[in-house]
Amino acid sequence: MHQRDGGPTHERHRIVNAIPTVYDVAERSGVSIATVSRVYRSPDSVRAATRERVLAAAGELGYVPSGNARGLASRSTGVLGLCFPDYSDPDTLDAEDDDAAMLYSDQIIRGMERAARRHGYALLIAASLEGGPENLVAQVAGRVDGFAVMARTVPTEELEAISRRRPVVMLAGPRAKDPSLDHLDHVEVANEDGQYELTRHLVHDHGLRHLAYVGLVDESPDVEARFRGFRRACHEAGIEAAAAPALRMPMMTQAEGARAAHLLCEGDGDRPEAFVFANDQMAVGALQALERRGVRVPDDVVVTGFDGIPLSRLVRPALTTVRQPMVRMGEEAVDLLVRRLSGQPPEEPVSLMLPVGVVRRASCGCDEATTPSTATPSTMTG
Amino acid sequence: MHQRDGGPTHERHRIVNAIPTVYDVAERSGVSIATVSRVYRSPDSVRAATRERVLAAAGELGYVPSGNARGLASRSTGVLGLCFPDYSDPDTLDAEDDDAAMLYSDQIIRGMERAARRHGYALLIAASLEGGPENLVAQVAGRVDGFAVMARTVPTEELEAISRRRPVVMLAGPRAKDPSLDHLDHVEVANEDGQYELTRHLVHDHGLRHLAYVGLVDESPDVEARFRGFRRACHEAGIEAAAAPALRMPMMTQAEGARAAHLLCEGDGDRPEAFVFANDQMAVGALQALERRGVRVPDDVVVTGFDGIPLSRLVRPALTTVRQPMVRMGEEAVDLLVRRLSGQPPEEPVSLMLPVGVVRRASCGCDEATTPSTATPSTMTG
DNA sequence: CAGAGTGATGTATGCGCTTACAGGCAGCGC
DNA sequence: GCGCTGCCTGTAAGCGCATACATCACTCTG
Numbered sequence: 007m008h009q010r011d012g013g014p015t016h017e018r019h020r021i022v023n024a025i026p027t028v029y030d031v032a033e034r035s036g037v038s039i040a041t042v043s044r045v046y047r048s049p050d051s052v053r054a055a056t057r058e059r060v061l062a063a064a065g066e067l068g069y070v071p072s073g074n075a076r077g078l079a080s081r082s083t084g085v086l087g088l089c090f091p092d093y094s095d096p097d098t099l100d101a102e103d104d105d106a107a108m109l110y111s112d113q114i115i116r117g118m119e120r121a122a123r124r125h126g127y128a129l130l131i132a133a134s135l136e137g138g139p140e141n142l143v144a145q146v147a148g149r150v151d152g153f154a155v156m157a158r159t160v161p162t163e164e165l166e167a168i169s170r171r172r173p174v175v176m177l178a179g180p181r182a183k184d185p186s187l188d189h190l191d192h193v194e195v196a197n198e199d200g201q202y203e204l205t206r207h208l209v210h211d212h213g214l215r216h217l218a219y220v221g222l223v224d225e226s227p228d229v230e231a232r233f234r235g236f237r238r239a240c241h242e243a244g245i246e247a248a249a250a251p252a253l254r255m256p257m258m259t260q261a262e263g264a265r266a267a268h269l270l271c272e273g274d275g276d277r278p279e280a281f282v283f284a285n286d287q288m289a290v291g292a293l294q295a296l297e298r299r300g301v302r303v304p305d306d307v308v309v310t311g312f313d314g315i316p317l318s319r320l321v322r323p324a325l326t327t328v329r330q331p332m333v334r335m336g337e338e339a340v341d342l343l344v345r346r347l348s349g350q351p352p353e354e355p356v357s358l359m360l361p362v363g364v365v366r367r368a369s370c371g372c373d374e375a376t377t378p379s380t381a382t383p384s385t386m387t388g
Numbered sequence: 389m390h391q392r393d394g395g396p397t398h399e400r401h402r403i404v405n406a407i408p409t410v411y412d413v414a415e416r417s418g419v420s421i422a423t424v425s426r427v428y429r430s431p432d433s434v435r436a437a438t439r440e441r442v443l444a445a446a447g448e449l450g451y452v453p454s455g456n457a458r459g460l461a462s463r464s465t466g467v468l469g470l471c472f473p474d475y476s477d478p479d480t481l482d483a484e485d486d487d488a489a490m491l492y493s494d495q496i497i498r499g500m501e502r503a504a505r506r507h508g509y510a511l512l513i514a515a516s517l518e519g520g521p522e523n524l525v526a527q528v529a530g531r532v533d534g535f536a537v538m539a540r541t542v543p544t545e546e547l548e549a550i551s552r553r554r555p556v557v558m559l560a561g562p563r564a565k566d567p568s569l570d571h572l573d574h575v576e577v578a579n580e581d582g583q584y585e586l587t588r589h590l591v592h593d594h595g596l597r598h599l600a601y602v603g604l605v606d607e608s609p610d611v612e613a614r615f616r617g618f619r620r621a622c623h624e625a626g627i628e629a630a631a632a633p634a635l636r637m638p639m640m641t642q643a644e645g646a647r648a649a650h651l652l653c654e655g656d657g658d659r660p661e662a663f664v665f666a667n668d669q670m671a672v673g674a675l676q677a678l679e680r681r682g683v684r685v686p687d688d689v690v691v692t693g694f695d696g697i698p699l700s701r702l703v704r705p706a707l708t709t710v711r712q713p714m715v716r717m718g719e720e721a722v723d724l725l726v727r728r729l730s731g732q733p734p735e736e737p738v739s740l741m742l743p744v745g746v747v748r749r750a751s752c753g754c755d756e757a758t759t760p761s762t763a764t765p766s767t768m769t770g
Numbered sequence: 771c772a773g774a775g776t777g778a779t780g781t782a783t784g785c786g787c788t789t790a791c792a793g794g795c796a797g798c799g800c
Numbered sequence: 801g802c803g804c805t806g807c808c809t810g811t812a813a814g815c816g817c818a819t820a821c822a823t824c825a826c827t828c829t830g
Binding site for chain 3: 409410411421422424425426429453454456457458459460461462463
């Protein structure tokens with residue numbers, strides 16, 4: 007059936023510019039397709055002379071093994087995937103926030119790519135189009151051995167169906183709000199503890215009592231966790247709600263951060279002593295807005311962020327923040343996937359909570375040189 | 389041959405946790421596999437009632453079409469690829485430069501991902517491991533419909549063979565130093581003209597005559613082009629070589645930038661009036677080093693960068709630089725690939741040179757508000 | 771020198787899907 | 801009533817590779 011000697015079924019391969027296949031290489035080097043395959047899969051099992059002939063023919067033809075065929079026959083692709091949300095507005099390609107917004111998912115991509123490569127995998131990435139085709143996950147899922155999904159990127163039910171049959175790890179977000187997904191591996195960071203530590207630092211070490219939390223976007227479990235940490239620290243310090251209000255912003259961009267800064271400054275003279283932002287981008291925006299208003303940081307007001315993006319170190323004053331190990335998150339995700347792929351399926355789902363570190367810099371009044379402290383590393387299973 | 393009724397050949401599918409296939413869905417919904425396939429490929433060609441049944445069965449089974457099988461049968465994968473160099477040192481995971489170094493390839497990834505998604509493609513990325521397996525390209529090439537390669541990521545001959553049969557576009561670097569690759573599409577930015585314009589700005593508008601160029605790494609055609617632009621501007625202004633020396637650094641990191649700044653400051657009192665860096669990272673490193681030395685920018689010395697990374701806007705003083713449209717570069721690459729994939733093969737190779745823009749900010753003595761100028765947009769074919 | 775053992779290669783099948791092509795079955799005009 | 805036309809569905813043949821198994825040419829052992 008697969009003879010290459012001019013049978014009409016393979017006429018296509020006589021077309022000049024077709025992509026060469028094992029059959030072409032086999033014919034040209036005078037061996038069978040099995041031998042060609044072996045040259046690539048297990049070179050040692052082929053006599054050296056034969057191998058050379060085959061490789062020479064392959065080189066002349068520009069032959070590259072088809073990943074599709076290989077994957078189909080061997081039932082594995084050697085590719086891992088990542089689905090992440092596309093936060094950016096496609097119309098504001100060169101806008102300021104566009105670049106900055108990139109950092110979070112980029113670091114994860116980088117971490118995953120790096121770890122994947124270590125394990126011999128490539129990485130397939132796909133951002134979910136805002137209101138785009140739902141089949142995104144399916145597209146990815148159908149081409150990879152396993153994949154990671156950033157929280158709230160994919161409809162729960164779809165994810166549930168897919169994840170029944172292949173390894174999926176969830177990134178960020180809560181452990182598994184939805185019980186139908188609690189069999190998934192999961193990687194998150196210690197959002198609550200990190201924000202708790204940072205807030206505690208402001209209260210204890212700097213003696214601040216009037217704090218404002220900014221960035222409580224609904225539906226973001228990460229931000230909710232951070233807010234819980236903030237409230238817990240306030241509560242423990244005996245600061246009542248009135249002194250620790252929260253500002254809910256619709257987005258977490260630099261522009262919103264600037265807007266929030268203005269709002270807080272115009273609050274009838276009782277400006278909070280500290281603006282505690284839910285992420286670095288907003289804090290950076292606020293820093294710039296405050297500079298324009300002539301409000302000095304940290305002398306007049308303390309500002310903190312969350313994430314530890316590179317910018318946070320470079321703005322002036324440098325931003326006190328909580329560093330998230332985003333690259334590592336990607337790496338851990340890949341490690342989990344690889345473990346699932348090589349291990350026996352019946353294994354307990356794993357949930358990793360990566361430690362975060364409070365980074366004390368100038369924007370809270372600390373010296374840049376101060377040693378960072380580490381908050382609550384923890385790993386749990388089940 | 390493909391009956392699912394218990395023939396021993398398909399026994400595997402009776403195993404509990406196997407990944408479901410068209411056969412399983414077909415059996416469960418009482419149709420043939422062709423109909424299942426049609427439900428996904430051309431839903432309108434299937435009666436609504438039948439479609440529902442099939443989708444219901446698919447949902448219950450957690451069925452996802454195999455991208456491998458689909459790709460094999462339809463001879464296209466719906467995936468585009470990118471091979472990029474991995475500049476980062478794997479041992480310095482949390483080092484400063486690690487984050488910053490990310491920006492260049494990341495922006496391209498982002499641009500490609502975005503454009504790919506617009507065209508219905510996913511993106512497969514793979515960094516070339518330093519001294520790693522050569523088959524990287526092959527791995528990618530075998531799984532995609534077409535791909536982009538960042539300059540000097542892939543051995544020429546390998547690329548030549550592969551690119552004979554499928555679309556490849558080259559990113560950055562010179563048009564095609566190697567004539568065996570001159571059939572490739574190519575996207576680059578106007579490095580020389582950008583650096584020329586920037587240098588000219590320093591000479592004409594700020595009256596500087598003593599400039600030092602930093603970052604002439606050998607083997608980087610982009611940096612070489614920039615240096616040519618620098619020299620051309622100097623030459624035209626009648627500045628002789630002695631007044632415009634060049635410092636060759638082995639890397640283009642922030643640390644190297646800082647080192648370069650120190651070297652230039654210790655040059656026996658005749659410190660240059662301007663440090664012209666080949667990229668933003670070095671310039672940012674220099675900025676910090678100079679601040680520590682108590683050298684004021686731009687009052688004591690002017691500093692400029694190249695790239696227009698987000699940091700450049702946020703450091704103080706904000707960095708005068710040349711903005712490269714890196715995201716757009718990725719998008720253009722994808723557009724070229726898509727065009728090749730949908731068009732008739734016999735089409736002239738295309739070379740795009742994307743325009744860059746001089747961004748005048750505080751580090752050269754300009755106000756941040758100054759309007760950026762644009763250097764030499766151009767597009768050529770052939 | 772026969773038979774067992776070994777290494778290199780060929781043969782044949784199927785991985786899960788797409789897609790021409792072929793059929794079945796309505797409704798239509800004649 | 802008959803053939804025709806369209807619509808829907810089934811049949812079957814690969815897509816390019818991996819791999820179990822068969823084959824073949826030798827070498828080795830007794």
